[in-house]
Amino acid sequence: MREARLQLKITGVVVAAVFALSAAGCGRSLGPSKAVGELTPQEARGRAVYQQYCASCHYANQSGDLHGPSLFGVYRKKYLPSGAPANDERVTPVVLRGRNMMPGYGNDLDDQQLADLLAYLHTL
Ligand code: HEC
Incomplete structure (x- = not known):
């Protein structure tokens, strides 16, 4: 009985670790950027800077090139x-x-x- 419980515990830890790893983004699925409504005041100011100076060339919320490479998840990638x-x-x-x-x-x-801009880029 005790052993079975230990087994369950270990399985739980392994599952949690796998989730943590995929959330950390090993290149493939990055998960969504921070929602606009959740931005701090500084991040929101940075978003305005981004929209004025960067958005015409870089996607923020999807992968793929516009005029430059996508910045989606830019700091979540290595x-x-x-x-x-x-x-x-x-x-x-x-x-x-x-x-x-x-x-x-x-x-x-x-x-x-x-x-402000850098703070916003960290939320992508
Ligand atoms: C006129 C189009 C244009 C605008 C506007 C622009 N970029 Fe870029 N950006 C590019 C291109 C093209 C590249 C690819 C450069 C290269 O490595 O050859 C790039 C590359 C980058 C890279 C990747 C650099 C690397 O080392 O790979 C970052 C980060 C970046 N831009 C951030 C920004 C930010 C932040 C802004 C707003 C302040 C911005 N860009 C505005 C066109 C643009």
Whole structure:
């Protein structure tokens, strides 16, 4: 009896671990972005920046290219489309200085707008 219960417990832990792993996004199914209504004030300001400066070239809520690669789940993946690690240190210079066909926005965004934008990108 005790053994059966232990067995059940182990199965539960394994199932939980598998769910946690797939939720963390191993590349395939990322799950939905944070809902617009759940955004913090900063994330909501970042969304407005995104809509003004980024949305014309990047999808936020679906995969696939527009003029640039989709940013859906950009920080939930390990790497950016270029292969650089997906973190603020790598995304910031792309936003400020651009990259290949992407223009830079260093002259358009102040520090607060950049911080807000990055906060929003983390919700995708
Ligand atoms: C005029 C179209 C255009 C606009 C507007 C634009 N991008 Fe891009 N973006 C691109 C293209 C094209 C690429 C692919 C560049 C490359 O790696 O060749 C790209 C790449 C990226 C990447 C991936 C970089 C990498 O290392 O793979 C990120 C992140 C990104 N853009 C974020 C943004 C953000 C945030 C904004 C808004 C501030 C924005 N982009 C606005 C066209 C655009």
